[in-house]
Amino acid sequence: DIQMTQSPSSLSASVGDRVTITCRASQGLGNNLAWYQQRPGTVPKLLIYAASTLQSGVPSRFSGSGSGTVFTLTISSLQPEDVATYYCQKYNSAPFTFGPGTKVDIK
């Protein structure tokens, strides 16, 4: 099975900072990669799919890039409401494995 890793596992940044999270797959996924945001105490929410397509209603400060085995999620200007854990996920085929998550805090 394809393994998913994320780096860093956690980060702390200031409001307005640019934040980048990296997701790596052990085998190529094409662009079948999604990003989810899970705020504390809430349900996961789809942010980005097809590696770079923004889900409807998601603020434009979020963006995704990459293909194959390396993908990135970028928050161009971190806001207080972005405090959350972010997960990448492969969906090219079962199993639909999630990455271990990256916890984002405000410094």
Add this chain to the structure above:
Amino acid sequence: QVQLVESGGGVVQPGRSLRLSCTTSGFTFSRYGMHWVRQPPGKGLEWVALIWYDGTNKYYADSVKGRFTISRDSPKNTLYLQMNSLTAEDTAVYYCARDASFSGDRFDLWGLGTLVTVSS
């Protein structure tokens, strides 16, 4: 209103069984694949199972294969997860999630989850 509502969670002894339900509304249930995802307390997300829109194909995580069964009842707009031979490692919040297509894609809608605690 488009929503997914899980039910059936609770405290169960190791080795026993439990059936979760996910009642859906606001969309054409029979057109979408459906998933179960779980999250142990304080930990990350783990995909559990997928059932195609028409129920013809089912896929499972290795950790539950042979113990869990996913099913659906389209006239009732309801998804199920039958969980047998439960162990402490199955303790988690269980979410149902809608697949964006009929057979395996991103998860575009999530329920609020139901907590399953396996403990003696």
